[in-house]
Amino acid sequence: MLLRYLLAVPTRSSIRRNTIGVCVAILGFGSSGAVFGDSMVPAPVAELHLELRPRLCTVRGDEEVCSARVEARWNSTVGQSLCLVIRARPQIIHCWTQRREGAFAADVSFQEDLLVELRDTDLQHTMASASVRVIHQATEYRRKRRRPWSLFD
C-alpha cells in the first residue's frame, strides 16, 4: 500500500488524494514504531470498525434469493463524515457528518455476497467494508418412491 502511494505518478486530480494517502501511510508506520523527532506529535490514528448483521445468508440451490434486513453499525475513534454504500444497490446510500458512530438498516434481496462500504463523502475512497456472505446449499434429491401396489400411487 505504501509503495503504491510512493511510486504512483501524481496527476492533477490525484495529487490531493495521494498526499492524504502518503500521510495516512506514514502515520500508519508511525503508529507501528517508526521514529519521529521529539517535536513531531503524531495525530491519533482513526480506527474505523464496520459490522454487519447478518453475516451469512444460506439459500438452497442456485435459484433462490436471499432476502434479509441487513443492519450496518460502524464506530470510529474520531468524528468522521462518511457515507454507507451497498455496492450492488447504488440507490441505497446513507451519509453521516462528523459522527463517531452510526447505524443503518435496509431490506435487501441478493443472490451473491453483499458488499457494504463506508466511503468518504465524495464517495471516492472506501474507508471500511464488510460483506454478507451468501452460502448456496446444493439441493439434494431422491428418486420418488414408487408404490405400484398402493391404491393411490
Add this chain to the structure above:
Amino acid sequence: MPVPSFLRIMIPVAISLSCAVADAQSGCQPATEECDSIGTWYFSVSVGAGFLTNPLASGTSIPLIVIPHVSYRGKRLFVDDLEVGVTLSESTRHSFSLIASPGYDRAFFYREDLQNVFVGADINGAAVPYGLTPTQKPKVTVFAGPEWTFQYEGIAGQLNWLYDVTGRSGGSEIRAALRAPLLETHGLLYISSGFTWKSAAVVNYYYGVATQYSPGSSLDPFVKLGYSLPLSPRWRFTAFARYERLSRAISDSPIVSDQYAAAVFAGCTYAF
C-alpha cells in the same frame, strides 16, 4: 419377552445392508427424472368421485371423494401417507428400505379407520362394523419389514415382506406389484399388476369365524389401469380403476359376500 424369529432375521440383515451401502445415493436428476428434494414435506389432495367396493356381507362401498396425501423425504427417512420407512440402500435403479405400514383390511370393517379419513362422511363416527362381526373385532395392525423397489425403463416394481409387529394377528403379508407405462403423451396411461399374499394367521384374524371358519393363507392378485394428466404445475387430472380378485380363503368366509374388491376414481389432484 422373546424376540420374534422374524426380527431375529431382519435386524442383522438391516444392519448389514445399512453398513454396506450407507453412502449409496440415488443421484436423481430433477431435470430428467421424477425426484423429491430431501428434507421437504409434500402435501396434496385429490378431489373427485369414486368408490371402493366392500367385499364384506352387508358391507357398503367406501366413497372416495376427498383424499389427502402427505409425504416426506429425508436423507433416509420417508413418509408416504400412513407408511413410514427408512432407506438402507439406494441406487439409480434399486432401493432397499425398512417400512411400517398399516394392515389395510381393517378399512372394510370400520368407517372410522384411519385409512378412511376424509374419503367419506360418517354420521356419528361410531365404530360400527360394515359387515358381520367376525370372532373378534379387528384392531389396528401395523406391518413392518423390508421393501425392495426398483425402476427400469419406466417400469417400477415393489416387493414388501411385512410382519404384524402389533402381534394381533401374528402373521405376515407379501405385497408385490409392477407398474408399466402404456401410452405416454402429454398424460400418462399406465397399468399396474401385482398381488397380496396373506398368511393364514392374517386371513384368520380378519375373516375367520370362531368354530365355523378357519381359513388358510390367501393370494389375491390385482390389476389397475390409471391415467394421469398434468393440467398446470399444481393441478393434475387423475383417474384409475382397480380390480382385486380375492382368494377362496377370503371369499369363502361367512362374513364375505364378494369375490373381489374393486375401486374406481376420477378427479383432480392439487399439490400445495
